[in-house]
Amino acid sequence: MSTARFLQIHTLHTYTAALLNRDDTGLAKRLTYGATSRIRISSQCLKRHWRKAEDPHALSTLAGYVDAYRSRELVTEKVIEPLRGRHPDDVVNALEPEFQKLVYGDKADKGKKSRQTLLLGESELTWLAAEADRLAAEAPDAKAAAKAAAQWVKGKNVSVLAQNTALPAGVTGALFGRMVTSDPGANIEAPVHVAHAFTVHAEEAEGDYFTAVDDLKKDEDDSGADTIQETELTCGLFYGYVVIDLPGLIKNCGGDADLAGRIVHHLLYLIAEVSPGAKRGSTAPYGRADLLLVEAGARQPRSLAGAFRRACRPDVEEALRVLDGHLAHLDATYETGEARRYLSLAQTPLSSPEGSGLERLSLKALAEWAAAQVGTGADA
Structure with missing residues (x-):
């Protein structure tokens, strides 16, 4: 097995009629990419939901977990x-x-x-x-x-x-780092790098006009709503990207590669299964990854966001074909030789570049494979 310094995690997630991440005006966050407006989920939003998740694979369930x-x-x-x-x-x-x-x-x-x-x-x-x-x-x-x-x-x-202490800022700091402006010596370099997720297609949004009726209203002449408001709802297929610097994670875990491996295992589950989202009571914004592609390698990471610079149709099968084609061009040009495993809900399989050992796995098997890469990165 080749030495892995980096794990790269690429995702496609579908969310329908939701308001996942709001800006200061209460509207969905947006990003213009390829001259097309997209719906966006900020990296801060994603990381907070992974950190705070109450889940069987929550970080807090790890043996050796230190809170922060x-x-x-x-x-x-x-x-x-x-x-x-x-x-x-x-x-x-x-x-x-x-x-x-x-x-x-x-x-x-x-x-x-x-x-x-x-x-x-x-x-x-x-x-x-x-x-x-x-x-x-x-x-x-x-x-x-x-x-x-x-x-x-x-x-x-x-x-x-x-x-x-081996984990001065807890597991949260070991993953996402910390910055202390009053004392740079206390800074912790983040080994987990998270990109803003964005829709692979043009934004799909509409205003949602809604009302609330007073159940105790007695005035028969006033049959209208007691409250009238408007919010925004969006739909989208989002591309997400996460990089884990394995030696950096091991260092932040006080040299404990076993703890780092267990963190990676749980983080794969959280990325795949934990949904960000405001207005949960009225939108139920829950979904699991349509695609989770994990790459292990020693070369500098590179996002696959370029596959979607030209917006595609809001369709998982098409998005997967576009992503796969872009990846094939990168392989042919740069020959970086990452090992790859993936899970997918789509019928379209990913191609298998020679030497990548590409396999389609369950989430359980994929998380175990990703965790096993941590040991190969210990001396990178």
Whole structure:
């Protein structure tokens, strides 16, 4: 088996009469590509649904999982509030400004809006809370607490929180990285790269005029709706693309290739089965992948989005033929030699370039194959 540095995951998903990802006006997000307006799902939206999924293959079900929280209130909620009732309020209040500055930077004590939304792992927050508890217990009064906190924080930054844990920002940080503007040394490079998904065809959207009737209305002369509103509904066949840098993932897992493999296994299930979507109660925006193509190789990744620069018909069979043809041209030109496996609901099979070992598998078998590639990437 050739050494795999990257896994590339290409998907086709169908969603009907849904509003998957809204912009600031409440309309579906869009992208103009090939002079054609498409419906779009942002990478942030996709990643959040994969991270927060309550699913048999949720990341939180993994042995070795470490939780993480993204917020501007990490110190307030996870470090300071647990001290209240255990130590005098004035002592606790005296500690908070220094801990806020340690995590969020010099301007953090000016209020929530002055702070960066930051990701910290459970282990980092547990250590920080223990230090705050110790300082509060040792301080005879508020003045002493403030002085002790200032002395303790001196010379420290967010990087110090990560020194005693293999997963400083939890599994979330190990997958999607983190950026800390106040302390670049605490940054984590994301080994999972997620593209914005877009429809392979021109946008299909319409305004949905809807009403709500007051069940307790007694005025017989007023038979109209109590509420009248309008929203947008869209339909589409979406192309999605994810890249996993295997050595980077293993590094972020503290060198634990077994954990990295289990993460990849679960992530394949989440990408295939977990649907993004707002307005779930009125649109039921649930669907599973029509296609999941996984490639393992050592060469620089490349998206197959170019297959759909010219919008095709909103048909899975046609989209699969267009994708397959584009991939064949890339193979003939660049000869990158990726190993490939896929699942598909379409009747049209993918072609099998010589040496790729292309097989059509179930999701279970595909996830197991993808996880097995992690070991081949350990020394890439």
